[in-house]
Amino acid sequence: MSGRAVRARFAPAARHSAGGPLVVKLGGSVIRSPDLASWLEAIVDARAPVVVVPGGGALADEVRACQASLGFGDGAAHRMALLAMDQLAWAIASLRQGFEVGATEEDLRAALDRGLIAVWAPYALVAERTDIEESWRVTSDSLALWLAGRLGARACYLIKSIARPGQNGASADELARRRIVDEAFPAMLRASRVPATLLCRGDQASFASAAASGAPLGTVIE
Numbered sequence: 001m002s003g004r005a006v007r008a009r010f011a012p013a014a015r016h017s018a019g020g021p022l023v024v025k026l027g028g029s030v031i032r033s034p035d036l037a038s039w040l041e042a043i044v045d046a047r048a049p050v051v052v053v054p055g056g057g058a059l060a061d062e063v064r065a066c067q068a069s070l071g072f073g074d075g076a077a078h079r080m081a082l083l084a085m086d087q088l089a090w091a092i093a094s095l096r097q098g099f100e101v102g103a104t105e106e107d108l109r110a111a112l113d114r115g116l117i118a119v120w121a122p123y124a125l126v127a128e129r130t131d132i133e134e135s136w137r138v139t140s141d142s143l144a145l146w147l148a149g150r151l152g153a154r155a156c157y158l159i160k161s162i163a164r165p166g167q168n169g170a171s172a173d174e175l176a177r178r179r180i181v182d183e184a185f186p187a188m189l190r191a192s193r194v195p196a197t198l199l200c201r202g203d204q205a206s207f208a209s210a211a212a213s214g215a216p217l218g219t220v221i222e
Helices: 003-007 034-044 057-070 073-094 105-113 140-151 172-179 185-192 204-213
Strands: 023-028 052-056 099-102 117-120 155-160 196-199 220-221
Touching: 003 105, 023 034, 034 196, 034 204, 052 073, 052 140, 057 155, 073 099, 073 117, 073 204, 099 105, 105 117, 105 140, 172 185
Parallel strands: 023 052, 023 155, 052 117, 099 117, 155 196
Antiparallel strands: 196 220
């Protein structure tokens, strides 16, 4: 086993003692930025059970452009955007040893139980659901919260390549108005009952220790 693979593992029992995994949503802007490598290293260094949710990034942007050009409906666009997330899940997992793609809750839990970092490919679990709106109001932000609720996560971190909008806390409604999170996010935050925190540029240096200890970091979304 390579040295990097060893670093990517944590004690599987930690998932139970800590009260659930962490869900970490990597925004599309982060995936396209030079900071991606350092964020992946921070996730590895946390040595905590983590499920990574990728944004759709440039692939989802292309779906939007194609919809505007070709005129297909939101149902098709929703599925295409989910497939964009799936593709980036495979890309992210290929960049580090010890990361494994999972499509279902069972897949993700199995990866965590083996001490791996799980990366969610959402299409299989989300595409046919009638309780998730098929529109651009729901993006990977809300889907990360939805998954966090399903997994009983102890926290959901949204990582975005932006300057911090506030030092202590920020209203989900205000963040949605500013298009920092999607329109459905405030309602999903209330429904999931999972604490959510916004992390921004430069937070990767402190993420590992904060994730492991539960220490405050970033902007709490209220």
